[in-house]
Amino acid sequence: MECLILSAGAGSRLMPLTARLPKPLLPLGSTTVLGRLVGQVAPLGPRRVLCNLHHHAAAAERYFAQTDLALPVVSRREDRLRGPAGSMLTFQDELAAADTVLVVSGDLYLGDGALAELVRRHQESGSDLSVLAVEVDDGSRFGVFRFDDGGRAVALEEKPAWAAGRRSWVSGGAYCLRPELLKRVPADGLYDFGAHLIPELLAERAAVCVVPWLGRWDDLGTTDSYRRAVLDDLASRAPEGADASHVAPTARVHPTARLTGRVLVADLAVVGAGARLHDTVVLPGATIPDHTTVADGCVA
Structure with a gap:
């Protein structure tokens, strides 16, 4: 298995917190948001973690050189942002040679066991793509799943207005996939999991496994959500x-x-x-x- 932790975003909604640091390097207890994710990936078996860089790439490279993380990190700069799914092309050769590809957004605060459950369900289901799904009170900021009467996901709508104030099952920013899906990623432009790859596969009735996660989850896209994660982490200790x-x-x-x-x-x-x-x-x-x-x- 190869694991890519997405680390290129500018974190504009977190300014000024990200004025000098990429969002995944924001501190979290004695480590960072990314350091905690690497620690959760390590028991799953990969021998390294891949990280794409863009915003404050030099700061991330210094961090990797100076910090003893749970797994070695191989980083590579993107000359231009490709989008979350498009970023897989930054490590195209490495990912194409893997049996399983795990992609994790670098701004997630996950309860222990979330990624292990995603990988387990993906391997058991034999799906082309498996998506961690979480339930939120307001789905309008996320990619929202639609299900048929049998509970099968049939569509994913990105940030729909109708989901404002409605409890919704949304894409949780972690994905497990067959490396053959790399062939679908265009060489140019932005390509997203929520806006492109997942809806395309669902429309084709491809094998997509939605893995519900009821434990701790937060998308650290705002100052409030980041602070909440830090305080939660401190309280847990x-x-x-x-x-x-x-x-x-x-x-x-x-x-x-x-x-x-x-x-x-x-x-x-x-x-x-x-x-x-x-x-x-x-x-x-x-x-x-x-x-x-x-x-x-x-x-x-």
Whole structure:
């Protein structure tokens, strides 16, 4: 199996958090969003992870060179963005030689076991493509599945207006596929899983397996969703109800500062004298001035 973690996007909805970092390298506890995903991929058996790069590619390359991750990472820059499915062509030779291709969006926060369930169901079903599906309260920001009376997926509609405020089963940003599907990816232009490949296969009645996941899932496309994932991760590492903070070794927190609730202070960040932080994320290199109070925030 080969695994591609999509890492090229600009993360424009997360500005200014992504002004200096690609979205997958945003800190998450003692690691990063991407580091956590690599750790979840490692038990599935691949000998490496592939990452396509574009936005702040040099920062990602430095991170890979300096960080001990659960698997080696082979990265490659895209000279132009091809779209999530089109990005597979960046590693066309490697993926074409695999038995199974796993593609994971680099901005996902997944509960443990999600990717293992996707791979297991894909291998058991013999499908051309398997898609992790999650249920959300508002489907209008996602690709929404339509099912027939027998529960078989028959269509996927990208960001439909009719799904606003409606609970919907949506594509969860993780895919398992036969490498033969690479032949469908056009050499030019943008090519997406949700807008192109999945609807095309469903229209052709190809073997598409929708794998429901009821566990933890978040698309870290907004500041609120990213902060929620960081706080959830911190809480999972502490006794229930206890304060849970992580201060990176290279961060500086003044002895008179007070951290309560769940607080992440990332590399090279500075928290000044008398500062008060509660349920807050302080990104790499950020500064909290003396006697500043931040609650329920995210500081870049």
